[in-house]
Amino acid sequence: MLFNSLGKKKEVFFTNKKKEVSMYVCGPTVYDLLHIGNFRGPIFFNFFRNFLEYKGYKVIYVYNYTDIDDKIINRSSEENISTYELSEKYINEFESDYASLKIKKPSFTPKCTDHIDDIIDFINDLIEKGYAYVSSNSVFFSIQKFKRYGKLSGKNTEDLLAGHRVNVNDKKENPLDFVLWKPSSGNDPGWDSPWGFGRPGWHIECSAMSSKLLGDQIDIHGGGVDLLFPHHENEIAQSECRSSCTFANFWVHNNLINFDNQKMSKSLGNIIKGRDFIRDYNPEIFKFLILSVHYRSILNFNKKIIDQTIGNLIKIYSALQLANTIMSSDLNIKVDVNYKNEFIKYNKKIDAFLNNDLNTPGVFGVLFDVIRKFNLLSVNKKITSEIKFFVDSFLKLIDKVGTLMGLFNESKSDFIMELNLLLLKSKSITLIDIENQIDFRNKARESKNYVLSDKLRDELLDRGIELKDNPDGTTNWSVKI
RNA sequence: GGUCCUGUGGCCGAGCGGCUAGGCAGAGCUCUGCAAAAGCUUCUACACCAGUUCGAAUCUGGUCAGGACCUCCA
Secondary structure, eight states: OEEETTTTEEEOOOOSBTTEEEEEEOOOBOSSOOBHHHHHHHHHHHHHHHHHHHTTOEEEEEEOBBOOSHHHHHHHHHHTSOHHHHHHHHHHHHHHHHHHTTOOOOSBOOBGGGGHHHHHHHHHHHHHTTSEEEETTEEEEOGGGOTTTTTTTTOOHHHHHHSSOOOOOTTOSSTTOEEEEEEOOTTOOOBOOTTOSEEEOSSHHHHHHHHHHHOSSEEEEEEEGGGIIIIIHHHHHHHHHHHSSOSEEEEEEEOOEEETTEEOOTTTTOOOBHHHHHHHSOHHHHHHHHHTSOTTSOEEEOHHHHHHHHHHHHHHHHHHHHHHHHHTSSOOOOOOHHHHHHHHHHHHHHHHHHHTTOOHHHHHHHHHHHHHHHHHHHTTSOOOHHHHHHHHHHHHHHHHHHHHHTOSOSOHHHHHHHHHHHHHHHTTOOHHHHHHHHHHHHHHHHTTOHHHHHHHHHHHHHTTEEEEEOTTSOEEEEEOO
C-alpha cells in the first residue's frame, strides 16, 4: 500500500509495465548550497527506490536539476558569473554532498538546459492542440482548457481566483494561466525559439524531461509537499493535455524539515546547510534521523533530537560490534528452530511496516526489539552454537534493512568512537581530559583507594561522562545524553 | 479569505476498530569493590465534547489548539 497524493489515500501499488517502475522526482534549483531539508527527498527516495528493487522491480529513477530560472539569473549577476558557471558549480557541490551520503545515484540526473529542444517541441505540441497561446513573445498555458485542473491539489479555479495572491498579468487571458516560455532581454540567458529569444517557464522542464526519459505515462512522480501546488498541478495539466493519458499513476510527496518547530528560512536565519550538518555531525546520523520519522510527517530538527539519534545509533552499533566479534569466533553455527521462527516473524513484521506506506519508524521499532533479544542472549554470556545462529540471523536482518536504507555500514568501533566524540564536542570536553582522569582513577583503583577513585568517577559523571570498567581492568567511557 | 492536514505519556515516535510498539529520560531489582553497560520489572498517554459500535487513540459530527498550501521553495 502506498499513499497517493492524487486522491489522498493509500492504494495498492501497481505499475504500467510488469516488474518495472518509472519514477521521476523533482530535484533542486541549483543556485546555492542546499539546506538539510533539500536532502530529505534524496534520502527518502533512495530508500524507496531500493525498496522497489527489493520487491523485484527494475527501477528507472530520474532526479532532475533545474539549472535555469530567475533565482539563478539573479544570483549569477550578483556573483558576476554566467548562469551556466553558477549552476554547474552548485550541481557539483550537491553531487559531492550526495556522494558523502553513500547512497545510490539516480538512473538519470538531467539538466533543464540540456533539454531546451524537447521543451520547445513540448510547447509547440500544446499550442497546436489548443492548450497554449502566444502573447507578446511569451507562451501561456490556458488552464480553463484543462477540465481536470486542480485534481491533485484539491483546489478549484474559483477558489484560486478568490484568493488574493494570484498574479495579475495583462498578457494572460486568465490570471491563473502560467507561463511556458518567456522572453529574455538584455544579458539574460536564452535560446532561440519560434516565439523569439527566451527561456522556459518553471514547470515545463519536468514535464518535458519526464516524457523524454520515461515516456508519457509514468508510475511515480515525487517531490516535496511544497511542490504539490502549483508545480505538480501544472505539470499534470501540461503533460496530460499533450499526451491525452494519465501523467503519473502515483504522486508521492515527502514532508519538510523544521528547525525548532519553525520553518527554515533565510529571514529567521535558522537555515542549516546540508554541507554543514554532514561536516559537523555525520551522514549516517542524517540518514538515520530522516528515516526515523515517517516520510509524510514534518521532521523537527533540534539539538536534543540529534543527540537522541546519536544515542540510538550507539545502541545499534554497539550491538553490531559485539555481534561481529561473536561471528569471528571459531564456534560452529547450529540452526535453532525457535530462533529461526523468531526471525521469520521479525522479517514479516518489517515487511508489513514497509509495505504499509513505507513505515520506516515502525521498522526501527522491530530492530530495537531484536537488539534487546540479542543483548539478552549475548552480553556477558557464554556463546553457544545456537546463539551464534541467532547472531548470524541478526546480522542478516540488519544487513537487509541497512541495504534498503543506506545505513549500518560504517566501521563499527570507529563509528561508535566518532559518535561519542561528537557528543563530547557538544559538551565542550576534550578527549585528553577524560583519558588523564581515567588513568588517575585506575591508579587509585589499583591501590584499592576506592574513595578517591569514586570521587574521580563522580567528577566525570557530573560533566556528563560515564565510565565502564571492563573485566580486564581497562576502562571505557561514553557520553551521557 | 479559500483549500487541506495534524493534535499520543517528561521528550522523540509507531498505531489505520478489540491483542505490550519502540527509543531516550525517571524508579526498583540482577550483575559489579562501588558504578556503568546489559537484562528484568515499573510509573507517566491518546486535546476536549457528543455520537456510531458489544468494544474507539483508531470511525462520524462539533469545539479548541497548532501547522501547510494558495507567492520562490525539497
